[in-house]
Structure formats: C-alpha cells, structure tokens
Amino acid sequence: DTGVSQDPRHKITKRGQNVTFRCDPISEHNRLYWYRQTLGQGPEFLTYFQNEAQLEKSRLLSDRFSAERPKGSFSTLEIQRTEQGDSAMYLCASSGGFLNEQFFGPGTRLTVL
C-alpha cells in the first residue's frame, strides 16, 4: 500500500519540550498539507506545500510551529516549547492530479502533559 504515512502515531510529551512529526505523502503527489484536529471537529488548515515551496500558512501556525519539505517528498512539522493547548491530532494529506483530491494519513495524536 502506498498511501500517506505518518510517524509517530502517538506522542506524549511534557509541556515545554519540542516535538517533530514526519509525513510521507503518496509518491506522485506534489502537494502536501498539514492540519490540526480536535475531538469531534473538522480538520483546521495549518500549512501547505507545493513541491518544496511552502505556499500558505494559517494564522493558527504560531512562531512555535515550523514545517519543512526539503526535497519535495516527505515533510516534517516541528512544535517548539509545547503547550497543553497543542494537544490534538495532527493530520497530513497529499494531493495531485486534475481534481487534487486530498488523501489523508492516519494522523499523529499529540498529548502534552
């Protein structure tokens, strides 16, 4: 199966620590998205890459958040000095083709104690 993969699936950290998540998109997709989702809500857009270029960042993405996609393939999302309010599911999606349908990974569940 060559779907979107995310690592780790779960992360528990203490407030103030830094965490990094990885996303591997579907190989032929040139667009990659990061979202944050809290329980029972729809995903909230964080940022978007086309190839290696970060084209859009949400105002939700504070200075403590940074995302990279250095070679236009996998991407990382880093959160510095985590806060309890950062606890959420972080979703990655990739898209390509005419309709640009987004396909999601399984997500990384972050818990900040």
Place this chain on the structure above:
Amino acid sequence: TQLLEQSPQFLSIQEGENLTVYCNSSSVFSSLQWYRQEPGEGPVLLVTVVTGGEVKKLKRLTFQFGDARKDSSLHITAAQPGDTGLYLCAGRGYQKVTFGTGTKLQVIP
C-alpha cells in the same frame, strides 16, 4: 472566508433507518469531497462531486452536489453499525480546501 456548515452535528439512529446529512455554504466550490473518519484515524475519502446537480452513489450512500455548487447532501439508506463515524464535507475553492464542521453519526444495532 469560506465556511461550510454541516447539519446535524450529531445523529444517533437505529440500524435500518435512513438519514441525510447536509453541507451548506454561501460560497461556490469547484468540487466537493465527502470523507468518513473513525476515532483515532485519518479521514477516508468517499467521493468527489464536481458538476452542479451531480448525483453519485456508493452502495447505500447517495451524494448530491447542489445546482449552484454551494451545497451538498449525503443520504444513507438502511444504515448499519459500520456506518458509524464522523462525516466531513470539504469544498475546494481557488487553491484552498475548506472543511465542514462535521456530523457525528452513531448507528445502534
């Protein structure tokens, strides 16, 4: 800002009943996707509708895109416990996808 409102927010029904979920916006979308998400997992794409008035069927699920491409509906016939989950619509505008607020469906055996 494009907003997508889904209704109802929560739905709890008995197995075998029919239901409809609505996704409404004041904005026009070039396409609209429906996803189903189970707890602890990422959303799974069910369907994409593109043309105003388009109807697509996926087994017991029927999806419709409004004529003006501002709204959509999802109808489930004879719901089963396996249909339980969070249903999300997502509208694609110019270079941006907006997700709906979600409808949490519980089908009781």
